[in-house]
Amino acid sequence: MPEVHARLSASGAKKWLNCPGSIQLESQFENIPSEFAQEGTTAHALAEAKLRFALKQIKRTEYAALVKKLDVNGEMEEYTDGYRDFVIKRYNHALKTTPDAKLLIEQKLDLSKWVPQGFGTGDAVIVGDGILEIVDLKYGAGVAVSADWNPQLRLYALGALDSFDFLYDIKIIRTVIYQPRKDNISCESITPEDLCAWGEIVAEKAKIAADDAITECTAGDHCDEGFCRARAVCRAYAEKRSSLAKLDFKPPAKLTLEEVAEVLEQSAKLKKWAELVNDYALDQAVNHEADIPGYKLVEGKSSRKYSKSDDVISKILVENGYSENDIFNRSIKCITEMEKLLGKTRFASLLKDCVIKPQGKLTLVPIEDKRPAVNSASQAADDFAEIIEKENK
Numbered sequence: 001m002p003e004v005h006a007r008l009s010a011s012g013a014k015k016w017l018n019c020p021g022s023i024q025l026e027s028q029f030e031n032i033p034s035e036f037a038q039e040g041t042t043a044h045a046l047a048e049a050k051l052r053f054a055l056k057q058i059k060r061t062e063y064a065a066l067v068k069k070l071d072v073n074g075e076m077e078e079y080t081d082g083y084r085d086f087v088i089k090r091y092n093h094a095l096k097t098t099p100d101a102k103l104l105i106e107q108k109l110d111l112s113k114w115v116p117q118g119f120g121t122g123d124a125v126i127v128g129d130g131i132l133e134i135v136d137l138k139y140g141a142g143v144a145v146s147a148d149w150n151p152q153l154r155l156y157a158l159g160a161l162d163s164f165d166f167l168y169d170i171k172i173i174r175t176v177i178y179q180p181r182k183d184n185i186s187c188e189s190i191t192p193e194d195l196c197a198w199g200e201i202v203a204e205k206a207k208i209a210a211d212d213a214i215t216e217c218t219a220g221d222h223c224d225e226g227f228c229r230a231r232a233v234c235r236a237y238a239e240k241r242s243s244l245a246k247l248d249f250k251p252p253a254k255l256t257l258e259e260v261a262e263v264l265e266q267s268a269k270l271k272k273w274a275e276l277v278n279d280y281a282l283d284q285a286v287n288h289e290a291d292i293p294g295y296k297l298v299e300g301k302s303s304r305k306y307s308k309s310d311d312v313i314s315k316i317l318v319e320n321g322y323s324e325n326d327i328f329n330r331s332i333k334c335i336t337e338m339e340k341l342l343g344k345t346r347f348a349s350l351l352k353d354c355v356i357k358p359q360g361k362l363t364l365v366p367i368e369d370k371r372p373a374v375n376s377a378s379q380a381a382d383d384f385a386e387i388i389e390k391e392n393k
């Protein structure tokens with residue numbers, strides 16, 4: 001969940017565990033919350049209110065007042081309903097074996113035994129005899145997040161185990177990522193012994209990362225997965241990226257398909273790096289008056305636009321004999337916006353017969369991509385056979 005950040009935050013753990021120098025380097029860049037982070041914060045606040053209402057911790061009027069303050073849409077309503085139902089179901093399951101099982105919402109967790117000044121907030125912590133379960137709502141729609149070896153959730157699990165171990169006989173700990181916009185529920189089960197052994201290793205690494213004298217940076221998948229703010233200027237990241245370009249081609253003159261595949265793989269990463277460096281250089285030149293050697297700031301192409309509101313413009317035109325039909329274009333919201341407004345279920349019930357999905361343009365993607373492969377040649381042959389069959393009827 002979005003949290004007030006400790007210097008070594010649990011959500012950034014994968015980064016500082018793999019790259020202790022990231023703490024120093026990233027601290028030189030402002031942490032500006034993205035629009036998506038804001039959306040995630042709203043979804044968490046709504047989810048919390050729904051759970052508290054379901055558990056009768058707040059009254060209907062309090063619930064309504066909380067929700068009124070939030071910028072909620074139909075899609076968010078539906079996804080947070082799903083999360084609430086999931087958590088309540090897990091809680092009811094725990095109650096079957098432990099009548100005094102607890103469900104704690106937005107539980108503050110002290111992580112300072114493992115991470116200097118570390119703390120976190122468990123979205124939903126269910127604890128009873130035998131089992132401790134930590135459910136983390138992820139509202140992102142980008143990459144599906146896995147609970148496997150997820151250091152953020154394992155740190156939360158350590159904090160929760162430390163708080164409740166003396167009250168319950170915990171034999172297994174389950175961490176769960178609930179990510180509705182990716183249709184992703186990912187779990188990891190771990191014994192208290194294995195978790196504590198992992199915690200000891202983490203505590204050692206956290207000590208190193210917290211040391212201001214440590215500036216050693218190690219680049220890897222964690223740089224992009226953790227959205228490291230230092231990527232544009234990090235030398236370790238630059239070296240890793242530029243090593244990608246040193247492809248070693250041998251005769252004959254024509255590249256093999258394997259070599260073409262290698263160029264494709266590396267070029268996507270190089271493109272991303274180039275974009276980051278470009279954004280950084282532009283920000284330095286525009287906002288910090290930096291001189292980038294060999295470059296200058298110029299104005300890009302711009303288009304004319306109205307300087308007054310639609311009401312003012314339309315009034316002038318209507319007074320001069322033009323009808324509203326002449327001057328306004330009316331169009332319906334796109335499917336994504338409409339689905340956001342209505343929520344997926346209502347959208348489907350009202351408009352299921354009004355939506356088609358044309359065949360997408362063929363694109364080459366890495367083999368790990370979850371979409372099923374299209375064999376374009378055999379597909380074309382099938383289509384051709386279908387046409388011939390129709391013509392012969």
Ligand code: SF4
Nearest residue numbers: 019218219223228234
């Ligand atoms: S970009 Fe990667 S290597 Fe560089 S500081 Fe960030 S996490 Fe470390």
